[in-house]
Amino acid sequence: MQQREHGFTLIELIVVIVILATLSIITLPLLQSGFNAYVTQRDISDANWQGRLALARFTRDVNALPATTNISTATNGQLTFVDDASNSVSYTLSGMQLLRNGLVLANGINTLTFSYYTAAGAATATISAIQYISITLNVTQNNVNTTITTVAALRNAP
Template sequence: MSRFAESKQQGFTLVELVAVIVLLGFVGTASVQFIRQGIEVYVDSARRDNLQQQARFAVERVTRELKNALPGSVRILSDANNQCVEFMPVIAATTYIDSIANTTVGTLNVIDFNYSYISGDRLAIYTFDNASVYGGTPNITELTAAANGAVANTQLLSFDNITINNESPTRRAYIVAGAVSFCASDGELRRHSGYTPNGNPPTPADGIPISDALRVEDTGAAITVFDFSFDSLQRAGTVLLDFRFHDSSATDEWLKMDQTVFVRNVP
């Protein structure tokens, strides 16, 4: 007899191995499902957060600029593919001193507003409506210089001769540089500047993208993205924004944001 005791061999049976494999399969499947659901929740949350950020940014950008529009300059433009709100942002504003009603002038004494002349700037006086901004004889003229006035705390503005038929009720004078517009097409919101206004929407490709999720129709129905109420001497008007955002990767989710913008400046 061997001096070494015989050892009894032990192991797993085939049934035990199959049972373990089946259990591991269940655990693995459950783990994958749990991880997949977590990833889907994260992806949905990130997509919704991105859509909300786009919406907030678009509304805030349009609202801030529209509030500073030149009186009479806001107008709605549209064609088959675009809806636009166009206006002239105010660079600076002051009050002129002497009456200029029914006169042709080339200089204007104003209260000092620390304005430094820049080529391309323009002077606007009593721009009550679109005709006085974009018409054949607008109340806007090219500035040529700005200097200290003869009296303390005044400035003298020089410009191309302009005939003013009506006095601004508060003798307001505005400095502007050019037109700006926000244009909505299906899937895009763009900001346009540096173009010559002609009553038509600017070329879409020339604008700076603000959002790539704005829609101009909902289930086949057209959306009025911009709606403007006309000016008065008491307030320069209101613009209603109806912004609807939709991510193409989620067919059943929309984000709607309505905003009424009060244009602060008055003629």
């Protein structure tokens, strides 16, 4: 009687390799789509974070603005004013960077738009009539584009 040796036959090994290859081919697209979803969500989160951080700082500055007489420049793309401590504060866009007094506040900013409103909610270009200031940022991070807007009220506006 012939004893069987322990181990696998060549046929058994080939069958296992074919099964594993088939499973790999099926699961690879699932893993890849999961990874792509993670990367996209991370980019969306980065874009939102950049915009929200900038808008929070802007809102804090505008809320502390003593009066509209402290505003020296109020255009579509720039806002300059003097704060409580008599410091000049300027928000501008340079390239794809939102600057506050020349320092980078946020990166990846495509567009910066300021809008000015009266107490009744009507758009105004008259500095003395400004009650609310709206800022809209179009932020891009790694091909993910998002638009963020906030409105801030002046503390002591008329």
